[in-house]
Amino acid sequence: MKPADEIALETHDLTVTYHKRPVLYGIDVAVPSGSLVGIVGPNGAGKSTFIKSVMGVVPSSGGWVKVFGKPMRENLPRVGYVPQRESVDWDFPVTVMDVALMGTYGGLGLLRRPGKVEKRRASEALEKVGMLPYSNRQIGNLSGGQQQRVFLARALAQDSDLYLMDEPFVGVDAATEAAIVTLLREMRERGKTVMVVHHDLQSAGEYFDHLLLLNMRLVAFGAVKDVYTPELLQKTYGGRLTILSEVADQAAKL
Amino acid sequence: MFEDVSFLASMIDLLIPGSGSGKAIMAAVLLGASCGLLGCFVVLRRVALMGDAVSHAVLPGVVAGLIYSAERSPGVIFLFAAAAGLLGACLVRLMMFSTRLKSDAALGIVLATFFAFGIMWQSRNQQDTVGVMNFLFGNIGSIDASDLRMMLVTTLILVVTMFFLRRPLLMMSFDEGFSRGLGYPVKILNGVFYFLLTFSVVVALQAVGVVLVSAMLITPAAAAYLLTDRFERMLILSVVFGVASGISGGLVSAEVNGLPTGPVIALSATLLFGIIYLLAPRHGVLSKVARTLRRGMRVRRENTLKAIYQIHEGEGFAHEEVSVLMLARKRGQTEEKVNKDCKALLSRGFIEMAEDGVSLHLSRLGWKRAMEIVRNHRLWELYLTNEADYAEDHVHEDAEKIEHILEPGIVRQLEQHLDFPELDPHGKPIPQPAHLVTQSSVVPS
Ligand SMILES: Nc1ncnc2c1ncn2[C@@H]1O[C@H](COP(=O)(O)OP(=O)(O)O)[C@@H](O)[C@H]1O
Ligand SMILES: [Mg+2]
Numbered sequence: 001m002k003p004a005d006e007i008a009l010e011t012h013d014l015t016v017t018y019h020k021r022p023v024l025y026g027i028d029v030a031v032p033s034g035s036l037v038g039i040v041g042p043n044g045a046g047k048s049t050f051i052k053s054v055m056g057v058v059p060s061s062g063g064w065v066k067v068f069g070k071p072m073r074e075n076l077p078r079v080g081y082v083p084q085r086e087s088v089d090w091d092f093p094v095t096v097m098d099v100a101l102m103g104t105y106g107g108l109g110l111l112r113r114p115g116k117v118e119k120r121r122a123s124e125a126l127e128k129v130g131m132l133p134y135s136n137r138q139i140g141n142l143s144g145g146q147q148q149r150v151f152l153a154r155a156l157a158q159d160s161d162l163y164l165m166d167e168p169f170v171g172v173d174a175a176t177e178a179a180i181v182t183l184l185r186e187m188r189e190r191g192k193t194v195m196v197v198h199h200d201l202q203s204a205g206e207y208f209d210h211l212l213l214l215n216m217r218l219v220a221f222g223a224v225k226d227v228y229t230p231e232l233l234q235k236t237y238g239g240r241l242t243i244l245s246e247v248a249d250q251a252a253k254l
Numbered sequence: 255m256f257e258d259v260s261f262l263a264s265m266i267d268l269l270i271p272g273s274g275s276g277k278a279i280m281a282a283v284l285l286g287a288s289c290g291l292l293g294c295f296v297v298l299r300r301v302a303l304m305g306d307a308v309s310h311a312v313l314p315g316v317v318a319g320l321i322y323s324a325e326r327s328p329g330v331i332f333l334f335a336a337a338a339g340l341l342g343a344c345l346v347r348l349m350m351f352s353t354r355l356k357s358d359a360a361l362g363i364v365l366a367t368f369f370a371f372g373i374m375w376q377s378r379n380q381q382d383t384v385g386v387m388n389f390l391f392g393n394i395g396s397i398d399a400s401d402l403r404m405m406l407v408t409t410l411i412l413v414v415t416m417f418f419l420r421r422p423l424l425m426m427s428f429d430e431g432f433s434r435g436l437g438y439p440v441k442i443l444n445g446v447f448y449f450l451l452t453f454s455v456v457v458a459l460q461a462v463g464v465v466l467v468s469a470m471l472i473t474p475a476a477a478a479y480l481l482t483d484r485f486e487r488m489l490i491l492s493v494v495f496g497v498a499s500g501i502s503g504g505l506v507s508a509e510v511n512g513l514p515t516g517p518v519i520a521l522s523a524t525l526l527f528g529i530i531y532l533l534a535p536r537h538g539v540l541s542k543v544a545r546t547l548r549r550g551m552r553v554r555r556e557n558t559l560k561a562i563y564q565i566h567e568g569e570g571f572a573h574e575e576v577s578v579l580m581l582a583r584k585r586g587q588t589e590e591k592v593n594k595d596c597k598a599l600l601s602r603g604f605i606e607m608a609e610d611g612v613s614l615h616l617s618r619l620g621w622k623r624a625m626e627i628v629r630n631h632r633l634w635e636l637y638l639t640n641e642a643d644y645a646e647d648h649v650h651e652d653a654e655k656i657e658h659i660l661e662p663g664i665v666r667q668l669e670q671h672l673d674f675p676e677l678d679p680h681g682k683p684i685p686q687p688a689h690l691v692t693q694s695s696v697v698p699s
Binding site: 019052055056057076077079080083087092093094095098105106110111113138140 | 298
């Protein structure tokens, strides 16, 4: 298949500002293909922002992103995205099946409608996360764990090679958490690269093989055994770098 | 090419009815369809205020059309109106983008400015703009064949575009970030949406009027939203409601002298909405109230059952019967109230009354349910003290609520998790309804 040392995601000097206030400074990472990466950092560290700017959902103000060696735009279909749960309107009139089908829209263009092949892919994805029996439910009539599974199914149906997931473990029960971890490992076995925003430090050391420690800037990226150290974690969580965030505040007022 | 166009034009003319009421009905159908369709997206994207702003913003366009088109060609008026509406929408976006203002403030400013400008301009040109009242408050009777032709073409464009783009437009409304990830041209689609929104406003303009067009965008779609959880059904229902309120409002205002069409149509839409607001099966108010009442009554019944169980437990399960008076004392309520509760339990087969009518005993079903409730309560207390580190005297209140909603699956998980406990945190035994095999009302252990 692909060479083992291929780089799935590479960012260089990726910088993001919201209304002139910098929230991410010059992020350089190169994520080897086939790894399961935990993105870890305190609240407001810019974890969601990192994922969104890689996806191009928020514009970056500097630097570049490459996916499997090409600019993001050219490789969009190879990237799957699972948004944070709060960002979803759960009253929206769509069913579980509708959401899973959205994963297949990428290959359809604007006008073509999903057909048999797409429906099968969506069903298989739902089956994999145990949500097929709920296909016709409106998404608001599900528990938090079930809702998370539906959005995982959508990502699976995309059949991408790189996945970016924002806090898939928030608001889910223990059984779902275990099921998701199993699924993530399975995806890695099949050669997928998965990056997961996670905020429980304890389990981060167990779930992932690589960690990306983030707090406005990149603290460290590497194999768990190299970066899951008290010093680096302290550096990540030991408060904001006061000067960095003060300067950011001043920049916002310019 | 020219032949095609003239052929199409004659086809369209064939569709236009001759009679005045026929024209009014057709106008109502067109405006109901276009506003109903677009309205669904307006409601789901939460841009109702944007609809309002666009509809007010078209006024200067209408005035310009009336002034600059000598023979009042509807095409010119429509064009100017649409241009003004789009300009308004663009200004709103520009303001949001360039300042820290959120959409509501930006919309409010644009709406008021355009509307005020339109009114001022109109009053400086009174004789050129005689028909402006029709555009302000709507007059379905003033719609003639050439207006209808314009409305028909606009509605056709709108419906066809919507038909082909409904999936991407829906995707965008649901999750704009994901749409970007799919490679959708998000900016262009947003532009298309605001184009269509302006079109639907312009279609409804002469029948409903600038001031109330947004009612046609929002009210039918909102009613449909309360009625269904399926998008396609919502589209259909919304169109049906839009058409229905257009026709009924148009007819009423034609019958009653001096009633402007717009307000009557808007109010018929509101009437429809009101009915659905009350009666909708899942999201309606009455069904919500009924659900709450039913839940409340069930909780009362279960609490009474629990009280009976606790009386038995207090006596060491020595007696078969419990008197209504004892029950009233235990529940801290009047005898009359408890008698009513007992009737409810009796009719559901949870208890049997003795002949004297003042004492009762639990049926087998009653024992089972009572034990379940007490078990749920005590299991939950145990769970909170053991697993969630609650203090022993803090758990009762919470368990009072949770006992009524614990499902069997969760109860099994709790039992396993707590390793099949026998005593609650206060040392009281946790009943085992599963062991209830004897026919007698005396309880095991
Ligand atoms: N849309 C936005 N506009 C302005 N500021 C934002 C926006 N989204 C996030 N921020 C700010 O950017 C910082 C990083 O946010 P986020 O990426 O959500 O952090 P995390 O996901 O790590 O908790 C926070 O300070 C937050 O307040
Ligand atoms: Mg976040």
